[in-house]
Amino acid sequence: xxxxxxxFIFLLPTQLAYHFWPNFAFIRGVRVDxxxxxxxxxxxxxxxxxxxxxxKDRRILFEILRHWRVLVLLLAVAGxxxxxxxxxxxxxxxxxxxxxxxxxxxxxxxxxxxxxxIKLPVTISLILTLFLALTQMIKSASVxxxxxxxxxxxxxxNSPDIALVNVFGREFLRPYATFPHxxxxxxxxxxxxxxxxRGKGLAHKIIxxxxxxxxxxxxxxxxxxxxxxxxxLVIIIKKVKLGFWKFLTSAAVASFFLTILPIQGPKxxxxxxxxxxxxxxLVSLSPVYGVGLGVFVSMLPELLWSKTIWLLQPVxxxxxxxxxxxxxxxxxxxxxxxxxxxxxxxxxxxxxxxLTGFFDHYWVSFVQNYLLMAIVLGLDxxxx
Numbered sequence: 001x002x003x004x005x006x007x008f009i010f011l012l013p014t015q016l017a018y019h020f021w022p023n024f025a026f027i028r029g030v031r032v033d034x035x036x037x038x039x040x041x042x043x044x045x046x047x048x049x050x051x052x053x054x055x056k057d058r059r060i061l062f063e064i065l066r067h068w069r070v071l072v073l074l075l076a077v078a079g080x081x082x083x084x085x086x087x088x089x090x091x092x093x094x095x096x097x098x099x100x101x102x103x104x105x106x107x108x109x110x111x112x113x114x115x116x117x118i119k120l121p122v123t124i125s126l127i128l129t130l131f132l133a134l135t136q137m138i139k140s141a142s143v144x145x146x147x148x149x150x151x152x153x154x155x156x157x158n159s160p161d162i163a164l165v166n167v168f169g170r171e172f173l174r175p176y177a178t179f180p181h182x183x184x185x186x187x188x189x190x191x192x193x194x195x196x197x198r199g200k201g202l203a204h205k206i207i208x209x210x211x212x213x214x215x216x217x218x219x220x221x222x223x224x225x226x227x228x229x230x231x232x233l234v235i236i237i238k239k240v241k242l243g244f245w246k247f248l249t250s251a252a253v254a255s256f257f258l259t260i261l262p263i264q265g266p267k268x269x270x271x272x273x274x275x276x277x278x279x280x281x282l283v284s285l286s287p288v289y290g291v292g293l294g295v296f297v298s299m300l301p302e303l304l305w306s307k308t309i310w311l312l313q314p315v316x317x318x319x320x321x322x323x324x325x326x327x328x329x330x331x332x333x334x335x336x337x338x339x340x341x342x343x344x345x346x347x348x349x350x351x352x353x354x355l356t357g358f359f360d361h362y363w364v365s366f367v368q369n370y371l372l373m374a375i376v377l378g379l380d381x382x383x384x
Contacts, residue, residue, distance in 0.1 A: 001056070002117070004049045010121035011042040013129050013188065013368055014178045015151030024087050027301060032312050033180070034297045037093045040367050041151075043100065050103050064106060077289065077333065081326055085292025086299070094294035097367075101374045105341075108378025115196065115379075119203040122192065126210045133175030133185070133217055140173045151178040165219040174219050184362040184369055186220035187353075190227060191372060194349040195379075226355040233351050244342050244351075251354055252335050255319035256280070275315040278303040282324035290327035318357035318364050341377040349376050 017040040025036040054060055065071070078095045085091035108114055132152065135143050141156035148154075153176065155162055163174040163182050174182040193211035196204045215223050237244055259280030261273060281303050282291050291299065296314050315321050323331040342350050353363060353373060362369045 001049065001052055004045065004052070005111075006118065006121045008042060008045045008049055009118045010125045011045060012371060013125050014040075014042060015180065015368065016041045016149060016178075017151065017367075022089075024090060024298060027298065027312060030312065032297055034312070034314060034365060035087075035090060035294070037090070038367075042371070043367065046100070046104060046371070050107060053107060060106070060110070074333070077326065077329055078293075080289045081293055081330065084286060084289055085295055087292060087295050090294045090298075091292040097370075098293075101370055104371060104374040105378045108375050109380075114375070115199065118375075119196070119199075119201075119207065122196075123203050123206050123210075126189070126192070126207060126214070129177045129185070129189075130210050130214055130217075133177045133214060136175045136177070137173055137217065142176075147178065152176075153180075175214075175217055177214075179368060180366050181362065182218040183220045183222060183360050184366050186215050186218035186223035187356045187360065187362055188369055188372055189214035189218070190223045190352050190356065191349045191376060193227075194230065194352050195346075195376065197348060222356050222359045225359075226352045230348055230352040230355055233355075234348055237347070237351075244347065245339050247351075248335055248339050248342075248354060251358055252319045252331065255317050255323075255358065256283075258317060258320065259283075271311055272316050274311060275300075275313070276317070276320060279315040279317070279320040279324045283320075283328075286327060288327045288329055290323070290325045290330055293325045293330075296321060296325055314361040314365050316360050318361060321361050321364060338377065341380075343380050346376055346379045 017038040019033070019036045019038045021031060021036055025032055027035075078098070082088055082091045082095060111117065128150075132143060132147055142152050142154050144152070144154065155176070157164060157171070157173045163176070164171045165174050166172075175185065176182055177185050179185040179188065189211040193208055193215065196207040196211075199207075215227055233247065237247060258276040261276065278300060279296070282296065282299065285291055297312055300311060315324070319331060319335075322334050326334075338350065338354070353376065357363045363373050364370055
């Protein structure tokens, strides 16, 4: 089972998957990945791991059932949210993903010396990711070959909506590696960097160095900001006694002010402003239970002032995204879940997760990122 877990960790940055394309995954004839149910290779390995884990020790089920009050509340919220959704099947599928996240979280909770166990597969996968990212930047296109079987998508610097960066008057392709977007790659690498920040040994040094390189190469300004702001916030929380709960609650409440800010500025700022406004409208439609997990993008054509289709993406704030899809009650459960599992050892990566999540959505929309979030929240002083 140890080798299976390490295989899962190695595959965690990959996105090889089989996508299904039902009618609701199309908007005005455009295929939308966010709406397409998919089965990932990493998830199949995780499912096998969890089944063997429970089969080996069936007492685990009884330990989980001890939290029956939380489970009943979660089941009630999920049931109402699914029935309230315009896309019942999609919301049901997304809630299955929530179960997957919680199952991985409980698995990590039961393991000992997690970082020691995962450092080898993390080191190998990060080195491969850095090699792929550098090659993509040099080639200005995807690499293909064996990397296709790790989930690399086919693209070039001329592909529509591809992420580019201007450096001294010259445009470069921002590296995707095997992630849906360079920002998701940056957030993933940043949290791994902080997870292994204090460790000793060659593997820890390699992970920190490679993760740092990926954060900078991604040209994700959000990750750059969090790289310096997260350690500063840890100092403030510890020295000034701000309290993590106050910080977390403030981040969630401050997110709602984004929905009323004027929509002005460059194209990217304008786009995010429209998405924030759309999120605010969705919250007003069903403030308690939400409009349905996973349906945000499908409802955009009726919500955007511009009535265009170039904004087929979730709002770039995990608190707004969750409050619109699962309501204020779901958001409170999410905030409580994060805050309850914060401790002295995972404080830095959790703060980095919250900071990047304030300006992007990948922690709750991309499989690599939300599975890593489950691992981080499952860590405590005994697991390091």
